Amino acid sequence: MEIIVLDWGMISFEEAWNRQTTYFDELVSAKKAGTSYLNRIICCEHPSVYTLGRNGKADNMLVSAQQLEALGATVHRIDRGGDITYHGPGQLVCYPILNLEEFGLGLREYVYLLEESVIRVCRSYGIETKRLEKATGVWIDPEQPTARKICAIGVRCSQYVTMHGLALNVNTDLNYFNYVNPCGFRDKGVTSLQKELGREVAMEEVKDKLSREMMDLIV
Numbered sequence: 721m722e723i724i725v726l727d728w729g730m731i732s733f734e735e736a737w738n739r740q741t742t743y744f745d746e747l748v749s750a751k752k753a754g755t756s757y758l759n760r761i762i763c764c765e766h767p768s769v770y771t772l773g774r775n776g777k778a779d780n781m782l783v784s785a786q787q788l789e790a791l792g793a794t795v796h797r798i799d800r801g802g803d804i805t806y807h808g809p810g811q812l813v814c815y816p817i818l819n820l821e822e823f824g825l826g827l828r829e830y831v832y833l834l835e836e837s838v839i840r841v842c843r844s845y846g847i848e849t850k851r852l853e854k855a856t857g858v859w860i861d862p863e864q865p866t867a868r869k870i871c872a873i874g875v876r877c878s879q880y881v882t883m884h885g886l887a888l889n890v891n892t893d894l895n896y897f898n899y900v901n902p903c904g905f906r907d908k909g910v911t912s913l914q915k916e917l918g919r920e921v922a923m924e925e926v927k928d929k930l931s932r933e934m935m936d937l938i939v
């Protein structure tokens with residue numbers, strides 16, 4: 721069992737989605753044909769963009785199209801689970817394209833491992849994070865009035881092949897979350913490694929830590 725890690729750097733959401741889809745389709749086709757394929761974990765950042773999942777509600781977007789344009793942001797409705805979220809510079813986006821059957825994983829176990837990989841990365845910086853029941857992702861103080869989300873997770877899975885993934889706020893400009901109800905929540909905040917630590921964090925360091933944790937947990 722092998723997974724390769726790719727770093728796309730800063731890439732538009734549209735281009736990343738097209739590349740993801742190509743890899744996803746190739747893996748599904750290879751599974752059906754019984755031919756060789758690659759499992760991939762892709763790391764990247766996006767220019768400012770809001771994405772709305774299959775069950776997302778448009779009214780969780782709190783500003784008009786004209787205001788979005790002024791912010792330099794775009795909106796895309798996509799085929800992952802979850803509601804609305806923001807991607808932008810300083811946020812580590814990770815897209816695993818994996819054949820879960822090869823690793824003996826079901827979808828619920830896979831999402832749990834994505835959460836666990838982020839929990840371990842945060843712990844390495846002295847930040848304790850947890851899960852919140854019925855709210856996929858990784859949180860700080862999840863049951864408290866100070867609950868704040870540091871990582872959003874939304875995946876698509878077909879034929880036990882995954883795409884989309886997670887978005888970990890590293891040095892993200894959190895002001896962009898003020899224009900949405902993040903992941904549909906109206907009563908919880910968002911945070912980042914930078915905000916919690918009071919200093920900027922090296923993105924390359926976080927990429928390395930996250931990819932290593934994911935590889936260790938999944939393989």
